Amino acid sequence: xxxxxxxxxxxxxxxxxxxxxxxxxxxxxxxxxxxxxxxxxxxxxxxxxxxxxxxxxxxxxxxxxxxxxxxxxxxxxxxxxxxxxxxxxxxxxxxxxxxxxxxxxxxxxxxxxxxxxxxxxxxxxxxxxxxxxxxxxxxxxxxxxxxxxxxxxxxxxxxxxxxxxxxxxxxxxxxxxxxxxxxxxxxxxxxxxxxxxxxxxxxxxxxxxxxxxxxxxxxxxxxxxxxxxxxxxxxxxxxxxxxxxxxxxxxxxxxxxxxxxxxxxxxxxxxxxxxxxxxxxxxxxxxxxxxxxxxxxxxxxxxxxxxxxxxxxxxxxxxxxxxxxxxxxxxxxxxxxxxxxxxxxxxxxxxx
Numbered sequence: 001x002x003x004x005x006x007x008x009x010x011x012x013x014x015x016x017x018x019x020x021x022x023x024x025x026x027x028x029x030x031x032x033x034x035x036x037x038x039x040x041x042x043x044x045x046x047x048x049x050x051x052x053x054x055x056x057x058x059x060x061x062x063x064x065x066x067x068x069x070x071x072x073x074x075x076x077x078x079x080x081x082x083x084x085x086x087x088x089x090x091x092x093x094x095x096x097x098x099x100x101x102x103x104x105x106x107x108x109x110x111x112x113x114x115x116x117x118x119x120x121x122x123x124x125x126x127x128x129x130x131x132x133x134x135x136x137x138x139x140x141x142x143x144x145x146x147x148x149x150x151x152x153x154x155x156x157x158x159x160x161x162x163x164x165x166x167x168x169x170x171x172x173x174x175x176x177x178x179x180x181x182x183x184x185x186x187x188x189x190x191x192x193x194x195x196x197x198x199x200x201x202x203x204x205x206x207x208x209x210x211x212x213x214x215x216x217x218x219x220x221x222x223x224x225x226x227x228x229x230x231x232x233x234x235x236x237x238x239x240x241x242x243x244x245x246x247x248x249x250x251x252x253x254x255x256x257x258x259x260x261x262x263x264x265x266x267x268x269x270x271x272x273x274x275x276x277x278x279x280x281x282x283x284x285x286x287x288x289x290x291x292x293x294x295x296x297x298x299x300x301x302x303x304x305x306x307x308x309x310x311x312x313x314x315x316x317x318x319x320x321x322x323x324x325x326x327x328x329x330x331x332x333x334x335x336x337x338x339x340x341x342x343x344x345x346x347x348x349x350x351x352x
Contacts, residue, residue, distance in 0.1 A: 001223060001226075001227060001254065003015070003016055003223075003226060003254050004016050004226070004232050004233065006018075006040070006041075006209070006211075006232055006233040007209065008041070008073075008100060008144050008146060008176050008177045008209060009100075009143075009144030009176035009177070010142060010144065011041075011073050011099065011100065011144060013040050013041045013073070013233070014040050015038070015040040015251065015254075016040075016211075016226065016232060016233035016234065017038075017039065017040070017222050017233065017234055017236065017247060017250045017251075018039055018040055018041040018042060018043075018211070018233060018234070018235050018236070019031065019034040019039045019041070019042040019043065019235070019236055019240050019247075020043055020179070020213060020235035020236060020237035020240070021043035021044060021045055021046055021075070021077040021102065021104070021148070021351070022045055022237055022238070022240075022241065022351075023045050023046050023107070023351040024045060024294070025045060025241050025294075025295075026042065026043060026044060026045045027044070027045060027063060027066075027279075027282075028063065028066045028067060028068065028071070028278065028282055029275055029278035029279045029281075029282070030240075030241075030244075030275075030295070031044070031067075031071050031074060032068070032070065032071055032278055033244040033271060033274065033275060033278070034240060034244050034247060035070070035071050036244070037244040037245055037246075037247045037248045038247030038248040038250070038251045039236075039240075039244075039247040041073055041074070041075070042071060042074050042075070043074070043075040043076075043077050043100075043102055043235075044067070044074060044075065044076050044077055044098065045064075045077070046077040046078065046079045046104050046107065046351050047064060047065075047076065047077065047078060047079070047089070047093070048078075048079055048080060048089070048117075049078060049079070049080030049081075049082075049085045049086045049088065049089030049090075050080065050085065050089075051064075051089075052078070052088075052089035052092040052093065053085055053088050053089055053092065055092060062282075063282040063283060065092075065093075065096040066282050067096065067097055067098060072099055073099035073100060074098060074099060074100075075098055075099065075100035075101065075102045075146070076093035076096065076098030076100070076101060076102065077102040077103075077104050077148065078090055078093060078101060078102065078103060078104060078135075079104040079107060079112070079117050079118050079351070080117055080131075081115060081117050081120075083127065083130040083131045083134045084134060086103075086131045086134065086135060087131075087134035087135050087137070087138040088138070090135045090138055090139055090145075091138050091139070094139055094140065094143060099143065099144075100143065100144045100145075100146055100176075101135060101139050101143060101144070101145045101146070102145075102146045102147070102148055102179075103131065103132060103135060103145065103146070103147045103148065104117075104118055104148050104351060105118065105119060105121045105122055105128060105147055105148060105149045105150075105166070106118060106119050106148045106149050106150045106179075106181055106185070106351070107119055107351030108150065108183075108185045108186070108187070108188040108189075108351075109188075109351060112351065113185070118185075118351060119150055119153065119185035120185075121166075122149065122150065122152055122153050122159070122162060122163060122166065122185060123153050123159075123162065125162050125165045125166045125169070128166045128170075129166060129169045129170065129173065132145070132147065132166075132169070132170045132173050132174075132175060133173045136173050136174040136175070144176035144177065145174065145175055145176060146175060146176055146177040146178065146179065147167075147170055147175055147177075147178050147179070148178075148179045148181070148213075149163065149166070149167065149178060149179070149180055149181070150180075150181045150183055150184055150185050150187075151163060151180065151181065151182060151183065151184055151194065151197045152184050152185070153184060153185045153186060154184050154185070154186045155184060159184070164204065167201070167205070168205075171205065171208050175208075176209065177208070177209035177210070177211060177232075178201075178205075178208070178209070178210055178211070179210075179211040179212070179213055179235050180197070180198055180201050180210060180211070180212060180213065180231075181193065181213040181214045182194040182195050182197050182198055182212070182213070182214040182215070183214055192215060193213075193214025193215040194214075195212065195214070195215075195225060195228055195229050196229075198210070198212040198225070198229040198231055199228065199229040199230060199231075201231075202229060202230045202231050202232075203230070209232045209233070210231045210232055211231055211232060211233040211234060211235050212225050212226075212229055212231040212233075212234045212235070213234065213235045213237060214237075215341075216234055216235075216236045216237070216239045217238070217239040217339070217341040218239070218246065218249075218338065218341070219246055219249035219250040219252070219253050219259060220253065220259070221239070222234050222236065222246070222250045223250065223253055223254060239341075241295070241298045242295055242296075242297075242298025242299040242300075242301060242302070242339075243298070243299075243301075243302065243339055244271065245260075245262070245263050245302075248260070261335065261336075262302060262335065262336035262337050262338050263302060263336045264333050264334065264335055264336055265303065265329075265330045265332065265333050265334045265335075265336060266330070266333040267336070268299060268302055268303070268330060268336055269326050269330035271299075272295075272296070272299055272326060272330070273326065275292070275295060276288065276292060276319070276322055279291060279292055280319070285319055288319065289316055289317045289318040289319060289321065289322060290317060292316065292322060293313060293314065293316045293317075296312075296313025296314075296316055296322070296325065297310050297313050297314060299313070300312075300313055301337075301339035301340070302336045302337060302338070302339055303329060303330075303336065303337070304334060304335070304336070304337050305329070306337070308329070309325075309329045312325045312328065312329060313325055
């Protein structure tokens, strides 16, 4: 199929399958691996405006803002409650070198909603639009400002009207693109993502850049969303955790080639070794083990003995234990397996 050529403001992204912002996951190592395997654009995990305004460049938290030339363009995603502080947080992301500022109006986590952040803003269009305007005003004009939204707080007609009020006003205020998740905020990660809503949004804004999100766990899913909804791009969230191969698989299918086989165990091992080395660069050896455990669990879903491998990574605390797990379970090359969609749905990944 002929794919749309993705542009976000002045940025020429190209291939319209990108990695979403994933709270607790889409740090520099994960983003680098996504780019190396075919993602044309990535988003950093969401950051709070309060944290950014008070940020001091200390070794223990410098990884939050870390980005590199090799991964550009990369977006910094921002979440907060108060418009002025929100815009000041956006300024810090610009200063840190992010090429796009993405506003999070989609996070469905209860503690986030309770603090009037994330998806809560879909219930208050006036505040949401003030955040967009202030952010667009403070961010240099050459840097695109985008927004991530769910389809509303709930399935009521009032919620739908608020969604379109925010998106329409946001584009008038200078948004370069919007990513729309096909679930409601109250739905969280339960039930299907309604792709037909994405089609409605694209039809309502035919001249604006709309990206779709929700239930993208395989390469065919990515192409099917593009075909069925007419959106300009798709953002892979949970389906990319421990599975950077989804991007090269989608590129192959889009190019008219057969779906590549799942990565062999040796290919998986090579990526997992590289993931550790990248993580160690920014976290240090002493802190990398605990942080990598969650990724090991996700990588295990591509192993034919997934349950046993998952248990091994769940106990990892150190570099030696990570390498021991690789030596135990990835010592012989065997065919891998495609992760089942259920393996991604079992556990949410914070805001995405």
